[in-house]
Amino acid sequence: MARPDKVAAVEEIAQNFRGASASVVTEYRGLTMSQLTTLRRSLGDGATYRVAKNTLVKRAAEDAGVDGLEQLLVGPTAITFITGEPVDAAKALRDFAKANQGLVIKGGYMDGRALTVAEVNQLADLExxxxxxxxxxxxxxxxxxxxxxxxxxxxxxxxxxxxxxxxxxxxxxxxxxxxxxxxxxx
The missing domain is CATH 1.20.5 (Single alpha-helices involved in coiled-coils or other helix-helix interfaces)
Structure with a gap:
């Protein structure tokens, strides 16, 4: 029997997937809470950064109809759900990853398909x-x-x-x- 807190977490993540114009999967190994707070602030109002368990994210992605993220969900995972401008959030993540080696961009999801790290970086390079x-x-x-x-x-x-x-x-x-x-x- 599924625990109610995990069911609620899966539903919340699935809602985030449904409401997001794009999402970026990252690994946050070695980042402190203050660095994560700085990252969340740099993303602005159009994006939310959420640390989640891989099994919960897999179930939520399946519920939301998001395919292609399974191979990215390895190790400590956090997802940026972007409701605003994807270019701005991708730039903020890329710039933060350059300054903080603990943040690694694994890939993303946009327009119904999975994105590679190179595609996320190309998105960040756009004006x-x-x-x-x-x-x-x-x-x-x-x-x-x-x-x-x-x-x-x-x-x-x-x-x-x-x-x-x-x-x-x-x-x-x-x-x-x-x-x-x-x-x-x-």
């Missing part, structure tokens, strides 16, 4: 959502400026052509007036 959106807006603004220039070009060409014709007619009229008196004298 934040805000930076990417501002770059997109800048590119769109540049494209719009080019389009406006292209749309205005035919009108300005017609105006220059009309001015050139007017200048040519004016020059022709001047030539006629200067030639007419010469013809009259002969």
């Amino acid at each position: 934040s959502r805000e930076v990417l959106l501002s770059k997109l807006a800048g590119a769109m603004k540049g494209t719009m400026a080019k389009a406006a220039g292209l749309f205005a070009a035919p009108a300005s060409q017609v105006a220059r052509l009309a001015q050139a014709l007017a200048d040519k007619q004016a020059a022709g009229a001047e030539a006629d007036t200067t030639e007419a008196p010469a013809d009259a004298e002969s």
